[in-house]
Amino acid sequence: MMKRLLLFIPLLTLISCSQTKIVNSKIFCFDTMININLYEGDSGNLKDIEGIFTRYDKLSDNYRSRDVHNVYTINHTNEEVVVDNGLYNLLNKAFSVKNEGAAYFDPLCGSLSKKWKESLEKGEVLSDEIINEELEKMHVSSIEFNENNKIKRLGEAEIDVGGIAKGYALDEVYTYLKNKDISHYLVNAGSSSILVGEKNNKSGLFSIGINDLTNAYIELKNCFVSTSGVSTQGVKINDVTYSHIINPVTGSAINNYDAVIVISDKGYLGDALSTSMMMNSVDEIKEIEEIQNVKTIVIKDKKIVYSNKDIEVKYH
């Protein structure tokens, strides 16, 4: 009888293998949809992660005031502002990431970006006169990091940390998950910044599709993947595509590529580099890859113009 009962074990194994416990949540933050998938953990963990995104969404907002001092607050005064520790550290990263290879990432380009946005909404190219005025503002502006989380903006240029905030929030999520001993997850912050853990299968690899290439995907685990591109927010005027990514040196909204994908071990760095690399040459990108230990895919005209040798782009 025992032997016959033992025969049911393979059946039970097959049934149990087909059930995977996933806790999932979707929240609207950073003007996009954040999709959190945990293959272990519980709804309490989801709530904590949602809290991290909500917090940084508020802190990094440069369009409206919230119930805490945020980037909007700093942009509307030249007085010293006491900010939350999270915003203080986020701003610190945003202003120092230039030294980590993101030469074309300048958080002081907030007002220039807004001017470009308003102009492109009307289907017009921003005039050289306004571009030069804004660049001048950026050159003479700076930010002071003082003791006890005090921030002081000097000059008129506005701060915009939109290019780094999601990645920074993902870094905080990563630290949280690590502390909770959770390793199976996929946290998608609006398709431009994704925190990739391990999938619940033998290889642990997630399949991440590349929208700028037809049917293409890469398989990844335990990393951050960030992308910047013109496909969703680009505006075409007289056959020239203008982007929401502004070159802080020339003030131009024309980028070298359709998209740059960066795989890294830090969310804020991947976000900043993918933005900045839209203005770099391929040779410069290769150099940054080596120094910063990141991997890159560069796409132009629906084709890969450069891909790190360690990345295999596959097709369905």
Added chain:
Amino acid sequence: MDKKKLRNDIFLIAALLLIATIALIIFSFSSIKKNLIAKVYVQNDVKEVIDLSKKEENDYFVQGTHGEVHIHTYNGGIAIVESNCPHQDCVHMGYVYESNKPIICAYNEVYIIIEGKSLNDAELG
């Protein structure tokens, strides 16, 4: 162990493995089939749940934070066809037929998620 008992055991193992395999195939097939539900959110609230697998042509209107958003379904796909947002990125996105490609109207805080079968776990871009 006599020969009859051994034959019965082998028969039982084979039968169980066959049942398990069939059950697994049916389970996998049904998971694939019950796909493509579009959920329309305004801020974080679900306003519409649309079964795209019926491939029906329909119009839906949801009130976003700055105005009404017109959603259209056709041949198993879903699109935002009218919105008062300045960029019109959501409208330019056209029809989406698969999951992992959310349609987002940030201005109106409306987003559409298609849930179901997808070739990838996430999409970049």
